[in-house]
Amino acid sequence: MKVPFTVNLQNQVALVTGGGGVLCGTMARALAACGARVAVADLKPEAAEHTATQIRQEGGTALSVACNVLERESLAAANDKVTRELGPVDILINGAGGNHPKGTTSLEYLRPEDLADTAPDLVTFYDLDPKGIEFVFHLNFLGTLLPTQAFTRAMAGKGKGVIINISSMNAFRPLTKIPAYSGAKAAVSNFTQWLAVHFSKVGVRVNAIAPGFFVTDQNRALLTQPDGTWTPRAHTILAHTPLGKFGASEDLVGALLWLVSEEAAGFVTGVVVPIDGGFAAFSGV
Numbered sequence: 001m002k003v004p005f006t007v008n009l010q011n012q013v014a015l016v017t018g019g020g021g022v023l024c025g026t027m028a029r030a031l032a033a034c035g036a037r038v039a040v041a042d043l044k045p046e047a048a049e050h051t052a053t054q055i056r057q058e059g060g061t062a063l064s065v066a067c068n069v070l071e072r073e074s075l076a077a078a079n080d081k082v083t084r085e086l087g088p089v090d091i092l093i094n095g096a097g098g099n100h101p102k103g104t105t106s107l108e109y110l111r112p113e114d115l116a117d118t119a120p121d122l123v124t125f126y127d128l129d130p131k132g133i134e135f136v137f138h139l140n141f142l143g144t145l146l147p148t149q150a151f152t153r154a155m156a157g158k159g160k161g162v163i164i165n166i167s168s169m170n171a172f173r174p175l176t177k178i179p180a181y182s183g184a185k186a187a188v189s190n191f192t193q194w195l196a197v198h199f200s201k202v203g204v205r206v207n208a209i210a211p212g213f214f215v216t217d218q219n220r221a222l223l224t225q226p227d228g229t230w231t232p233r234a235h236t237i238l239a240h241t242p243l244g245k246f247g248a249s250e251d252l253v254g255a256l257l258w259l260v261s262e263e264a265a266g267f268v269t270g271v272v273v274p275i276d277g278g279f280a281a282f283s284g285v
Contacts, residue, residue, distance in 0.1 A: 172280045
């Protein structure tokens with residue numbers, strides 16, 4: 001994989017949760033391109049192996065690991081495997097996350113007539129399912145906290161390490177229709193700052209990347225029509241993105257490599273870096 005610049009990650013082990021996905025798969029490949037031995041962790045073993053195979057084909061070292069970020073036993077087993085086959089983790093990318101339809105409203109606004117509408121396909125604020133909201137908070141927040149517990153003890157013990165959490169520009173400006181996801185990512189950003197302070201005396205830096213809109217497997221159906229054209233929501237997003245386009249996964253690589261490099265970012269901890277084409281800065285007028 002071609003990276004915009006290289007940093008020296010030789011003799012370091014990086015673990016990427018959600019590494020079978022589009023965004024975190026690219027991050028895993030970029031870390032490997034800079035010399036890291038990469039553990040690709042994902043709930044779907046075949047997705048993890050796909051990314052690991054790409055890394056090996058590009059000349060890197062990679063191990064695929066089946067892992068559920070919400071189960072401590074699964075995380076412990078993954079840590080044992082990675083430590084045994086690659087070594088203790090030096091860099092942790094907490095990339096697992098996502099949304100759930102039951103934590104999502106049908107419309108951007110609650111209208112007076114919606115209060116009396118009993119249509120089964122209409123989900124208002126009052127119809128949001130607590131289980132769906134709980135799922136989203138667990139996946140995004142606990143799915144960041146629990147892997148951090150599982151994979152960073154060795155970092156703290158040797159007084160050096162890097163954690164990169166994946167937040168979202170939703171944490172800066174909540175989007176319509178997805179209150180659970182917006183709230184959960186805000187929690188990830190807050191946790192990033194808390195953890196940066198908490199880990200400061202053991203030499204572990206903690207930062208986050210907050211992607212804007214990128215077309216991924218999770219949101220493709222929301223952004224594209226069956227014929228490949230943009231949906232109305234996609235057009236709204238593009239109209240509110242000053243750069244006028246969706247991000248590509250490679251757009252995250254520069255910030256990632258900067259943040260993991262001790263030479264470049266050794267005095268950087270507790271920051272959340274938006275990579276959103278200007279979306280969060282645009283007022284709409």
